[in-house]
Amino acid sequence: MADYTSGNINFAGLGSGTDFQAMIDGVVKLERTHINRLENWKSSWSSKVDKFQELDTALLSLQTTLKSMDTIDEFMSRVVSTTDSDTLTSTATSDALVTTHAVEINQLAQNDIHVTSNGSASIKDSVFSSAGSFTFSYQGESVTLSNIAAGTTMEGFVNMINAHADSKNKIRATTIDDGTTIHLQIYGLDLGADNQVIISNTTGMIFNAADFAQTQDAQNSKIKVDGFPPGAADWIERDSNSVSDVIDGVTINMKQTTGAGQTVNIGITTDTAGMQENVQKFVDQNNAVRNMIKSLTQIDDSSAESQGSILTGNYGVELLIGQRLKDIMSSQGIGFSWYEELPSGEFKGDKYSALSQLGIMTNADSGGANMGLLELDTDVLNAALADDPFAVAEIFAANNKGVSDSPNVQYLSHINDVTEAGTYNVQYEVSGGKIISASINGNTAEFDPATWQITGAGGNPEAGMAVRVENHNDGVYGNSNSSADDAILVHIKMGKSGELVKAITEITGENGPLTILERNYNDIMDNIDKKIEREEARITLFEQNLTNKYARLDALLGKYQGIQAQLSSSVKQLTAS
Numbered sequence: 190m191a192d193y194t195s196g197n198i199n200f201a202g203l204g205s206g207t208d209f210q211a212m213i214d215g216v217v218k219l220e221r222t223h224i225n226r227l228e229n230w231k232s233s234w235s236s237k238v239d240k241f242q243e244l245d246t247a248l249l250s251l252q253t254t255l256k257s258m259d260t261i262d263e264f265m266s267r268v269v270s271t272t273d274s275d276t277l278t279s280t281a282t283s284d285a286l287v288t289t290h291a292v293e294i295n296q297l298a299q300n301d302i303h304v305t306s307n308g309s310a311s312i313k314d315s316v317f318s319s320a321g322s323f324t325f326s327y328q329g330e331s332v333t334l335s336n337i338a339a340g341t342t343m344e345g346f347v348n349m350i351n352a353h354a355d356s357k358n359k360i361r362a363t364t365i366d367d368g369t370t371i372h373l374q375i376y377g378l379d380l381g382a383d384n385q386v387i388i389s390n391t392t393g394m395i396f397n398a399a400d401f402a403q404t405q406d407a408q409n410s411k412i413k414v415d416g417f418p419p420g421a422a423d424w425i426e427r428d429s430n431s432v433s434d435v436i437d438g439v440t441i442n443m444k445q446t447t448g449a450g451q452t453v454n455i456g457i458t459t460d461t462a463g464m465q466e467n468v469q470k471f472v473d474q475n476n477a478v479r480n481m482i483k484s485l486t487q488i489d490d491s492s493a494e495s496q497g498s499i500l501t502g503n504y505g506v507e508l509l510i511g512q513r514l515k516d517i518m519s520s521q522g523i524g525f526s527w528y529e530e531l532p533s534g535e536f537k538g539d540k541y542s543a544l545s546q547l548g549i550m551t552n553a554d555s556g557g558a559n560m561g562l563l564e565l566d567t568d569v570l571n572a573a574l575a576d577d578p579f580a581v582a583e584i585f586a587a588n589n590k591g592v593s594d595s596p597n598v599q600y601l602s603h604i605n606d607v608t609e610a611g612t613y614n615v616q617y618e619v620s621g622g623k624i625i626s627a628s629i630n631g632n633t634a635e636f637d638p639a640t641w642q643i644t645g646a647g648g649n650p651e652a653g654m655a656v657r658v659e660n661h662n663d664g665v666y667g668n669s670n671s672s673a674d675d676a677i678l679v680h681i682k683m684g685k686s687g688e689l690v691k692a693i694t695e696i697t698g699e700n701g702p703l704t705i706l707e708r709n710y711n712d713i714m715d716n717i718d719k720k721i722e723r724e725e726a727r728i729t730l731f732e733q734n735l736t737n738k739y740a741r742l743d744a745l746l747g748k749y750q751g752i753q754a755q756l757s758s759s760v761k762q763l764t765a766s
Contacts, residue, residue: 209739231717252693259686264586272454285438291452293413298380301407308370312344321393327359381428482511509702524682540580587682595677597660604653610683616667
């Protein structure tokens with residue numbers, strides 16, 4: 190027998206009974222080598238997409254944390270204590286000053302209540318002897334419930350008042366059982382002296398208007414704060430027992446009155462421990478993302494041959510994402526300005542306008558385990574918190590807060606999601622006692638001579654920002670050079686939490702680099718799938734052709750085998766003869 194070798198396949202003993210299928214399988218396996226390479230190539234792209242998705246999840250987790258501290262009230266809370274929590278409790282926002290207040294409560298606000306002097310034995314008893322109506326006035330409005338059927342029970346009338354569209358938002362009805370008689374009670378829903386309930390018509394009822402006795406008179410709460418107002422008969426009045434517009438940033442919740450001349454003290458302090466926790470959380474969550482990007486892109490030089498990570502050299506991850514986040518952390522806050530002393534001895538600008546001033550720095554130890562991560566110097570942070578906690582809160586959580594550096598203009602407002610955070614240079618001219626021109630950052634601005642208001646024009650970053658001119662004297666005000674002493678600068682500040690939230694939204698958004706990278710890599714895998722599909726089709730056809738070829742060979746070998754057998758038989762016969 191002869192042996193024939195082709196590539197890595199050994200063809201031995203060709204002839205009847207030869208295992209052609211094994212030969213075909215071997216050849217096809219060699220042909221599938223390219224498909225195996227394609228599948229491995231696709232797997233490498235798939236692993237990269239998986240890492241993009243993990244990074245996306247980490248970024249969104251960071252964003253969720255940042256959103257919980259991107260306003261001053263979220264980042265910096267006030268701690269409020271009272272000397273008598275049975276009499277009043279209190280809460281405060283970041284607008285409240287750190288101080289104490291003495292509150293005297295003369296009376297609580299209450300609603301108006303009327304109860305019938307007589308009644309019935311059961312709520313199922315009729316209170317309308319004939320068809321009738323019920324009229325009351327509330328907050329200056331007269332309301333009549335008409336066409337009340339004869340035989341309407343007390344229970345039915347209560348349900349009618351509480352469900353009727355004209356009465357349900359003004360008064361309520363219920364019943365009081367004194368043990369022998371069930372009385373009808375009508376009460377106003379609102380506290381305050383202006384919310385009297387006056388019952389004027391009870392046509393068809395077993396009760397007349399005079400039967401409704403006023404058991405509680407609607408009245409305002411009355412308080413003094415820090416002895417004000419000073420007159421013995423003078424009080425601050427509100428139509429609520431929860432008052433939030435007397436002391437700036439402070440809500441007073443009254444429970445009972447104090448004794449005459451007696452006060453309850455409210456103490457307001459800053460929760461610096463809570464602020465420290467927020468800063469640490471800010472650093473830790475940012476480091477979680479930095480660590481992930483670092484592990485995905487770093488090069489390991491510990492061995493003789495450097496080894497890259499799965500996304501080493503990926504421009505999108507290293508620069509468009511990683512470097513952008515680093516730049517935000519190291520740069521001055523948007524709309525913030527450096528703190529400086531003026532010739533007058535006064536200061537202008539922001540006491541803290543960069544995170545480095547609060548002890549947040551990037552570890553630059555080349556080759557160290559923490560290289561590239563944020564580090565927090567708690568001593569520096571604590572000193573800043575002790576010095577000016579509000580300024581600390583602003584660099585983290587100023588939420589598009591507007592402020593003017595110049596007494597010539599006052600910041601009024603801006604439009605959320607339209608006006609961009611930043612620093613704006615305002616210039617204007619007054620002639621003949623009115624504004625005749627105005628610009629913001631060199632762009633022509635809209636102005637109203639009647640109100641002295643200047644508004645940023647649409648299509649520009651300052652669009653919708655409004656300021657009011659305070660200096661009405663004729664002249665040209667402001668300077669195109671923002672560094673000049675007479676420049677009029679208006680700032681709309683965005684803290685670092687908000688800046689990062691916005692950046693992450695853009696990074697992970699439909700047109701962000703992370704989404705584009707993932708989309709491009711998925712396109713690459715789709716193209717690889719198409720190549721694999723074409724290769725599969727080619728190999729299927731190749732295998733079919735090979736099978737047909739060997740089938741013909743097998744038939745031919747069988748034919749020759751038959752001829753061989755005949756010849757062998759003939760030779761034997763000749764030899765025998």
